Amino acid sequence: MTSSREIINDMRAQAAALDGRHVSGSMMDGVCRSLRRGADEIERLLDDLVWLRGYAEIPQEEDAA
Numbered sequence: 001m002t003s004s005r006e007i008i009n010d011m012r013a014q015a016a017a018l019d020g021r022h023v024s025g026s027m028m029d030g031v032c033r034s035l036r037r038g039a040d041e042i043e044r045l046l047d048d049l050v051w052l053r054g055y056a057e058i059p060q061e062e063d064a065a
Helices: 004-018 029-056
Strands: none
Touching (some): 004 029
16 A cells, blocks of 8 residues: 555646646646645644554554654
8 A cells, every 4th residue: 555655746846747747737726736735734744643543542553653
């Protein structure tokens, strides 16, 4: 299974690759912005999850880090 960190990195890499480009006559700025916002939100949720696991003393999973 793909880790959250890998998904975040993939989303940011896709945003960087599409930044300032046209696809089928459309600027990809909105798509890039959405990819970055999605990556930021996943990262925020991941940080919250790590904090909550620590608070509840639940061992951290390998792919959650």
